[in-house]
Amino acid sequence: MSIFICVYVFELTPVQAAACCAPLAREPLSEQEAEGIVPLLKALADPVRLRLMSLVASHEGGEACVCDLNDAFELSQPTISHHLKILHEAGLLDREKRGVWVYYRARAEALQNLAALIGGQAA
Secondary structure, eight states: OOOOOOOOOOOOOOOHHHHHSSSSSSSSOOHHHHHHHEEEEHHHHHHHHHHHHHHHHHHHHGGEEEHHHEEEEEEEOOHHHHHHHHHHHTTTTTEEEEETTEEEEHHHHHHHHHHHHTTTTOO
């Protein structure tokens, strides 16, 4: 008689990793939990990306296009788009293409999970 055991390994997104962890002040993170959250923190660790997050999240209507953000920086539009892409890939921004423009919106869930993790509040 043969016995087969199937093991499924689910890779969590950085946002999901932050959501499933206890607040830092309550208990230590495991190595795996810490590695899962690092992409979020790395994405925000750059001053341009941190400002972009703030600009998008606080923009009228809660969303912004690259054309709305260009004047806040002395950077080219492709460079700003690159930083927005990193924030999107980390799960911090949603994006929607409308015609030739891409609009970005902060993912409130991601920011709340990260705040809960760092601030000590249970998500």
